[in-house]
Amino acid sequence: MNKQKNQEYLDFIKEREPTTSLFPSILWAFLIGGAICVGAEALGMWALHLWPTLTPKDIGAIEASALIFLASLLTGIGVFDKLGKVAGAGTFVPITGFSNATTASAMDGKSEGIVFGVCAKMFAIAGPVIVIGTVVSTLIGFVYLIFRL
């Protein structure tokens, strides 16, 4: 009896679950994600035009920093959320998503104060990316070091 009730309930929530239809959402993700990358590429070319001595590494840093700042600002003024609703992975898989995660989490923490709110909460979502990224790349570095690659 109980089991049957459970099943009924599971069917019920399945029915009510919000579903995103696949096609429009992947199309928007594709278009907006692609556009963000092209924007960054264009910015990098412009930077190289202004300062021809930049190395490819510098250009990568400039592109990433600019997108991160822009995404943070758009999160602050509340535009990023609206864009993200349409774009889905299109805005959160590029580096803009990392920036949105830190800024939005920091803003959410504001009511709990600066130190334990803004500063501590800032990494609630972005933290795993920094931790896993650092751990994995350090391991890779040690593999290179040990095998003298």
Added chain:
Amino acid sequence: MEIFLSFLYTFLAGGVIVLLAQILIVKTKITPARILVGLLVLGAILEAVTAFKYLEDFFGSGVTIPIVGFGAVLARGAIEGARATGFLGVLTGPLTAASAGLSVAIVSAFFMALIFKARTKNLK
């Protein structure tokens, strides 16, 4: 014309990466945070097996701007550090390579949080 083609490749690469992530989000129950971490590790591994360089040469920002590029930058920092200064280089390399982006993300998030209020809280 050449510039147009390179923009097209950038657009397609970036678009396809996010498209695959979007399919995972819609079709599976994998959370976005896990997808981000997965792509990050993928980027680091591609860099470790020296494949990322070729993708970057061809697709430019199309592969460096998605989070796979962040993983690759971290791994590249570790590898270059290992070659340049050995043990210490492995430790300083990854975060040094990613430092510009990380610093902007932290400083910018801090000041945005001071200036703006979270909108969801206003509803209460």
